[in-house]
Amino acid sequence: MASSHGSGNAWRLARSATCNSSIINLLQKQQQSIVDFQLSHGNFQQLVTPMTRRMTAGVSGDGQETFGLVELAQKLPRLEKFALLLPKNFDVFALExxxxxxxYSTLFQNKQIVSRELMFDGYLPGGFVSAIPHxxxxxxxxxLSLYADNFWYWKPLFSSPELRNLTHFDFHSPDSFDDRKSLDFEDLFTRNxxxxxxSLHMRFLKTVPLEPMLADDGSTITSYIWPLCPRLKSLSLFDLWSVEKRVSYFPSMASLDAICNELGALEQFGLRVAEIGGCLLADGHDRQKYVLGQLKPIGKLKNxxxxxxxxxxxxxxxxDRPRRNVAAETQQLAAMLFQWAHDLCPDLQVLVWGRFTETLDNDVYSLLEDQLEREGSLDTNVNVERIPQQYYVKQVTRVQGEAPHITAVPFSRRRIQNEFPxxxxxxxxxxxxxLDRIARDIVY
Structure with missing residues (x-):
């Protein structure tokens, strides 16, 4: 599928082996306002104009050894965003x-691709990753946003002295985190x-504490995120091991307390907190009380x-028990959070509950293994409660002479994006x- 959308006009082109020349001519002649397009097939270089600002390119796996990047480098103007999507259905060995x-110096001797944002999603051969600085x-x-399998492929990029002007860094990988990787991240954060x-989502993040530790010689060992303390405004931490093992929680209470003590400029925070009952749906009141107790340190985040x-x-x-309105219970939790935090964090306006992707962890799987093997899904299982991702905004109603009345109003994902840009x-x-990452930005 190839598509293009700009501020004034939007087009969607059907997937085909080639891009029809008449369509290209029409786009060149009539659609001069196109600034953003996505593509995977055809001689798309002809569509690039001085107006192009955002590009998403998908590699189709049909022998494009260079991904068309050599040709694009000669055509592209300065971009706002360049994204490259690489599925796992192409000949990795040939590309490697x-x-x-x-x-590289021969291929890109005349012009590098200049883009304010870079995003790579999928399996990239190590040889190509080494070529990125060229x-x-x-x-x-x-x-810089990276959704990749292997951390070590990216180490040459992280250590590049040219990568020194980052304001946003996203690294999501099923690779395992450890002390050595934390040092590489610390170097990157210190340089930028x-x-x-x-945004850091990896397996076993919990193995490297975020709170200061005491060394054998009596000195203090600080965390890899400490170079960001004075200025970090948005932090998203997720230990991917918890997708498989629900009882794996990160950050720990000690790490969360350290974050809230040291990162005083934080305006946005994404994390997973422990819940009572494990994979079982606990009593609503007990669940709310327990979660709010886990979130107590965020009262220090005044911004x-x-x-x-x-x-x-x-x-x-x-x-056999009556069905509960879980969405209503979550809304009540949101209201309780807003009420508790109103004086401590007066600017807290938005709460999002749940991950975008619905996952099946080992605990649930072990309880429902027979049905999964028999039917392949849990759609008809009366023992499973599905909770949608939920979005709430604080609403404050003031009546003269009375304390403010604070409630949580349900919002859609799109409305959150529109009203809180x-x-x-x-x-x-x-x-x-x-596909999930593409879907989350176009649904709702």
Whole structure:
């Protein structure tokens, strides 16, 4: 599928082996306002104009060793955003061989691709990742978003001295986190003194504490995110191990307390907190009380505007007990949070409950394994409670002579994006696949 959409006109082109020349001519002649398009097939270089500002390119796996980047580099003007999507259905070995032996200085000697934002999504051969500093002008990049499998492929990019002007950094990977990786991130954060937005989603984040630790010699060892303390405004942390093991929680209470003590400039915060009952749907009042207790440290974040709780959306229930209105219970929790935080965090306006992607963890699977193996889904299981992702905005009603009345009003995802354009934490949502990440930005 190839599509293009701009501020004045929008087009969607049917997928085909080639891009019809008459369509290209029509677009060139009639659609001069196109500034943003997505593509995967055809001689798309002809569509690039001086107005082009955002591009999303998908590799189709039909032998495009260069992904068309050499040709694009000669055509593209300065961009707002360049995104490259690579599915796993192409010949990785051929691409790896090509990018490992090609001469970057020859291919891109005349012009690098200049873009304020870079996003790479999918499996990229290590040889290509090593070529990125030669293909793109990294000194112009202010937002870097990586959705990749292998951390070590990206280490040469992280260590590039040209990558020094980041304001946003997103790294989502099923790879495992450890002390060595934390040091590489610390170097990157130290070099990028303007970094204000961090989204880090990996497995086993909890193995590296965020609170200061005491070394054997009596000195204090600080966390890898501490270089960002004076200026970090948006933080999204999610340990992907919790997708498989629900009882794995991060950050710990000690780490959360350290974050709230040290990151005083935080305006947006995404995290997963412990819930009572594990994979079972606990009593609503007990659940609310327990979650609010876990969130007590955020009362120190005086500038907080948005909170996103990456909670699970599947739970086991007793089919013999009356069905509860879980959405109403979550709305009540949101109201209780807004009421409690009103004086402590007066700017807190938005609460999002739940992850975008519905996942099945090991605890639920072990309880429902027989049905899954028999039917392949849980759609008909009366023991499963599905909770949608929910969005709430604080509403304050004031009557003269009375205390303010604070409630939580349900919103849609799109309405949150429209009415709070400065709050971009939803862009860090815990979508686990390329299609999910595309869908979350166009639904609702």
């Amino acid at each position: 061989d090509y990018w490992s032996r090609c001469s 293909i793109f002008s990294l000194s112009h990049v202010t937002r 003194q303007n970094l204000q937005h961090l 907080l505007k948005m909170l996103h709780l990456y909670q699970d959306r599947l739970r086991i229930i007793d089919p 400065d709050l971009d934490l939803l862009a860090c949502d815990t979508s686990l696949g390329t």
